[in-house]
Amino acid sequence: MAELLTPQDIGKALGDLTDWTLDDGALKRVVELADFTQAMLVVNRVAEIAENDNHHPDIDIRWNKVTFRCSTHSEGGITASDVSLAREIDGVVEAVRQA
Numbered sequence: 001m002a003e004l005l006t007p008q009d010i011g012k013a014l015g016d017l018t019d020w021t022l023d024d025g026a027l028k029r030v031v032e033l034a035d036f037t038q039a040m041l042v043v044n045r046v047a048e049i050a051e052n053d054n055h056h057p058d059i060d061i062r063w064n065k066v067t068f069r070c071s072t073h074s075e076g077g078i079t080a081s082d083v084s085l086a087r088e089i090d091g092v093v094e095a096v097r098q099a
């Protein structure tokens, strides 16, 4: 069973997750891409990672803007899995933007 991170742990993680904020018990990032196609590319790559890890972000897609929220639903808050997922999402966004 995953353990919830303490507020101190979360603050520390946000130190290098510079595009993420703490939002109602989740890590949140809003990503603006070039267009809908690029947004869906990011979402589908993240979906593949989430399936592999069996840990899924909440995703809101509005044309070229994608909002990711990472929290552990079973625990009702943020765990180490959410910090890892946020880092993975950052990697996908960077890769797609550079492609």
Ligand SMILES: C[C@H](O)[C@H](O)[C@H]1CNC2=NC(N)=NC(=O)C2=N1
Pocket: 054, 055, 056, 057, 070, 071, 072, 073, 074, 075
């Ligand atoms: C049954 C399955 O293991 C669970 O529903 C998994 C799937 N993905 C999940 N993702 C997230 N973010 N939190 C969960 O608690 C969670 N649980």
